[in-house]
Amino acid sequence: MVNKKQVLQWLQAFATEIEQNKEYLTELDAAIGDADHGINMDRGFKKVISQLTTVADQDIGSILKTVSMTLITSVGGASGPLYGTLFLRASTVATGKHELNAQELGELLQAGLDGVLQRGRAKLGDKTMVDVLSPAVVAFGQALAENMDTLAAMQQAVAAAKKGLQDTTPMLAKKGRASYLGERSVGHQDPGATSSYLMLKSLLETLEK
Numbered sequence: 001m002v003n004k005k006q007v008l009q010w011l012q013a014f015a016t017e018i019e020q021n022k023e024y025l026t027e028l029d030a031a032i033g034d035a036d037h038g039i040n041m042d043r044g045f046k047k048v049i050s051q052l053t054t055v056a057d058q059d060i061g062s063i064l065k066t067v068s069m070t071l072i073t074s075v076g077g078a079s080g081p082l083y084g085t086l087f088l089r090a091s092t093v094a095t096g097k098h099e100l101n102a103q104e105l106g107e108l109l110q111a112g113l114d115g116v117l118q119r120g121r122a123k124l125g126d127k128t129m130v131d132v133l134s135p136a137v138v139a140f141g142q143a144l145a146e147n148m149d150t151l152a153a154m155q156q157a158v159a160a161a162k163k164g165l166q167d168t169t170p171m172l173a174k175k176g177r178a179s180y181l182g183e184r185s186v187g188h189q190d191p192g193a194t195s196s197y198l199m200l201k202s203l204l205e206t207l208e209k
């Protein structure tokens with residue numbers, strides 16, 4: 001079970017994680033993009049945190065929808081609309097809910113991934129955030145099928161996300177700015193995949209508290 005308080009703690013933890021890794025994400029983006037991923041995400045999530053107090057007493061769906069709208073309006077580039085869509089789709093699964101069971105959390109993660117896939121049209125192996133989100137969603141679903149609880153399933157999801165993140169390094173980018181580099185994109189970890197890993201890791205750490 002994940003309650004509303006934990007959702008708020010997760011968003012705060014992710015914002016802190018982004019702030020602490022701002023330079024790192026920007027360095028990763030300097031290698032295969034335009035050196036702004038850390039800056040984009042940090043600006044967006046600082047705005048998110050400043051908005052959260054206004055919706056903290058509402059349902060999880062409303063909270064996630066506010067996150068989405070804030071990201072769409074304050075984060076430029078590829079990652080703003082993509083994370084915005086992820087949180088928008090996730091919010092629809094949580095409409096009117098103040099807590100989510102393991103099944104519902106699985107549906108929320110799946111909906112977020114589906115939003116990114118539809119919006120960005122990246123496939124697995126294209127060296128994007130999809131390479132972290134997709135294996136994580138699959139692992140979460142498999143864990144539930146094996147009757148694991150939310151925490152155990154999330155541990156499986158983050159382990160799969162970590163592997164997915166490492167797998168982006170040898171990939172040739174097929175989407176986004178990194179794809180302009182062709183072969184020169186090989187040998188660098190994808191910045192968006194890295195922020196997506198941090199997002200899932202902060203959810204796990206929130207649930208472990």
Ligand code: ADP
Binds near residue numbers: 130
């Ligand atoms: P920009 O590339 O516009 O400067 P960011 O640097 O904030 O935007 O984000 C770059 C990240 O966005 C990439 O590392 C990649 O993970 C992700 N990305 C780019 N295009 C796509 C896409 N079509 N689908 C999924 N993710 C994408």
Ligand code: MG
Binds near residue numbers: 036
């Ligand atoms: Mg960039």
Ligand code: MG
Binds near residue numbers: 036076077078
């Ligand atoms: Mg940019």
